[in-house]
Amino acid sequence: MEDYLVKAASDDFSFTVSIAITTKLVERAREVHETSRLATAALGRALSLVSIMGTDLEGRQTVSLQIISNGPLKGLFVQSDASGNVRGYIKNPYIELPPNEIGNIDVESGIGKSGYLYVVKDLGFGSPYIGITPLVKGGIATDLAHYFYTSEQTPSVVAAGTYIGPNGRVEASGGMIGRILPGTSFDKIEILEERLNSLPPLSELIRELGSVESILKLIFGSIPYMILEKRSIRYHCPCSKERAKTTLILLGKEELSSILEEGFTEVTCIFCGARYYFNKEELEEIIASIE
Ligand SMILES: [Zn+2]
Incomplete structure (x- = not known):
């Protein structure tokens, strides 16, 4: 199955949910950079989320996420264009750390809690737009949610996960951004947050359900919704x-x-x-x- 993402909205446009399956493109990034399990997990989260942010672009525009931090991975840079081409790198690709207290890859400690997240949007009108927020957790998803809230005043729920098999290969990877649209009542925000936060980890859902469409069905449940966009995404570098x-x-x-x-x-x-x-x-x- 090729990587793709789907953007859906509740019928009344009170919120949107975008989900990307990025298993192949993150595996490609792992091959290119020969990343450790820790670096693959961190880069995988960032690549998955930036691929979704690419849906807001058009033409030759690009969006980049950059993290500069105090953890042993030191930081990373990922970028998406408007056509689903994603690329990136991580500063220290070979670093490995022991698992965290629940036995998972410790991306938080790898990135570190002290540092900054930069969102750079090159919209083609002169100098790019740059938004900066301090890291709050180092796990990338929460840091991006914090950015959306503080810099773009959009309450959101952000999740990303990369499942790595025993041989170090990427077996499932994906990202999700749920955004509350302006004017939405507080109780609807609570319903969405509760639903998204009660889900199993995203990489587990991708392994079990296999398609974005079935994950969306699970999220929306009885809430009517519509698909706004579906596009394929890939690891591609336009260098020459x-x-x-x-x-x-x-x-x-x-x-x-x-x-x-x-x-x-x-x-x-x-x-x-x-x-x-x-x-x-x-x-x-x-x-x-x-x-
Ligand atoms: Zn290149």
């Missing part, structure tokens, strides 16, 4: 030699001249590991193009 060239240009003439002395350079993409080779002539051309 042309973009790698831009990175080199940003280094400036002086730095490039010292690279030129070595005769060649190679730019490795931090998101997908692709390598772009530039020979002496190409480097000279780039230096000559800088004013």
Whole structure:
């Protein structure tokens, strides 16, 4: 089954629930970055949530989540475009920690409780919008819910989980964002929160039910709802030699001249590991193009 997400709304538009199944794309991220179980779990949560945030975009817009924190993983960066292409990396991909007190992968300690969550939206109108909130828990989902509440004044319920099999491979992964729409009465907010919070962990639901549609049925129960959007999502990096060239240009003439002395350079993409080779002539051309 390919990864996909579905956005649904209650009939009266008092709230929306978006759920993404991200098993394949998180497994792809694990292969690319050779992440430990801890790093896979952390990166998996972030990739799942940013893929849902991508549904608010259009055209060439992008949304990114960045965490800079004091835990041993140090932080991560994930990004989605408007077409369901998601990519990301984690600062310390090989770190492992003992399980937490209930025997689960300890993402909270891996990320750490002290640090910041940055939400960067490049909407294509000049400088990007940047929202920053301090981390409240380090588990990513709660931190993002805190961001929605404090920066966007949207009460929300956020969950994400990645189940990793004994061989270290991703067997189930997903994310969910439930949002209360403006003007909704307090009792409806309570009903939604109660329902979403009483569910088993999301990765368990994905393993048991297998489809977003059946999870939505379980969440909405007798509340009438409609599907607003369904789209496929994937791990994809749009890098190219042309973009790698831009990175080199940003280094400036002086730095490039010292690279030129070595005769060649190679730019490795931090998101997908692709390598772009530039020979002496190409480097000279780039230096000559800088004013
Ligand atoms: Zn790339």
